[in-house]
Amino acid sequence: NAGVMQNPRHLVRRRGQEARLRCSPMKGHSHVYWYRQLPEEGLKFMVYLQKENIIDESGMPKERFSAEFPKEGPSILRIQQVVRGDSAAYFCASSLQGLADTQYFGPGTRLTVL
Amino acid sequence: DAKTTQPNSMESNEEEPVHLPCNHSTISGTDYIHWYRQLPSQGPEYVIHGLTSNVNNRMASLAIAEDRKSSTLILHRATLRDAAVYYCILRDVKNSGGSNYKLTFGKGTLLTVNP
Numbered sequence: 059n060a061g062v063m064q065n066p067r068h069l070v071r072r073r074g075q076e077a078r079l080r081c082s083p084m085k086g087h088s089h090v091y092w093y094r095q096l097p098e099e100g101l102k103f104m105v106y107l108q109k110e111n112i113i114d115e116s117g118m119p120k121e122r123f124s125a126e127f128p129k130e131g132p133s134i135l136r137i138q139q140v141v142r143g144d145s146a147a148y149f150c151a152s153s154l155q156g157l158a159d160t161q162y163f164g165p166g167t168r169l170t171v172l
Numbered sequence: 173d174a175k176t177t178q179p180n181s182m183e184s185n186e187e188e189p190v191h192l193p194c195n196h197s198t199i200s201g202t203d204y205i206h207w208y209r210q211l212p213s214q215g216p217e218y219v220i221h222g223l224t225s226n227v228n229n230r231m232a233s234l235a236i237a238e239d240r241k242s243s244t245l246i247l248h249r250a251t252l253r254d255a256a257v258y259y260c261i262l263r264d265v266k267n268s269g270g271s272n273y274k275l276t277f278g279k280g281t282l283l284t285v286n287p
Contacts, residue, residue, distance in 0.1 A: 062215075064215075089273070091273065091275075093275070093277075100277040100278060100279060100280070101216065101275070101277040102277075103274040103275065103276075106273055106274075113273075114271060114273070114274075116271075117274075149215045149216070151215075151216075151275075153273075156273055157265070157272055157273055158204060158263040158264065158265045158272045158273070159273075160206075160218055160221070161218070161273075161275060162218060163215035163216045163217065163218075164215050165214055165215050166214070166215045
């Protein structure tokens with residue numbers, strides 16, 4: 059089975075541009091989670107989605123950030139008008155079931171904002 | 173969320189066993205103990221989890237104290253590929269807080285493996 063896939067692996071954007079990060083969960087998994095790891099910091103939960111629904115977005119910055127997980131296709135984390143402080147590694151995880159089920163992580167997307 | 177305490181760093185030699193400790197003195201009866209590791213420039217990787225009994229899998233063993241206030245991740249023969257940050261995380265299977273899907277990563281233990 060293929061694991062969680064994320065693309066692109068590296069993304070460079072200039073301030074003010076948009077960044078789109080994609081995540082394809084493991085086959086059969088309908089629960090997706092996004093985490094952010096700022097330089098020299100631990101991973102922080104951002105958002106939890108289950109097919110077409112946002113379950114918990116309490117970790118998302120209030121502005122410029124949005125996430126979706128459509129019925130068909132990958133989950134997308136979208137950052138509008140990026141700023142230098144958005145530079146970080148963004149990891150996606152998926153699980154078969156929600157709650158305390160084991161989460162499997164992708165390799166991450168490293169976003170650099172110039 | 174119940175907190176965990178881990179040493180900031182540990183060092184081991186290749187081919188030797190490694191014991192990575194984790195203290196969780198405020199653990200509740202429904203908290204599972206999960207271990208993840210993060211190799212350099214990669215995403216976290218699930219290692220093992222357990223509730224009360226010791227657990228073994230192909231990657232590692234998890235030894236849980238009888239009072240469950242501490243646990244130890246055991247790598248039986250460290251390799252250079254095991255150099256990573258190891259995270260001990262508690263997850264409430266009962267979901268009494270309503271958000272047990274959130275993994276709370278602390279600083280973890282940076283394991284260095286010497287050749």
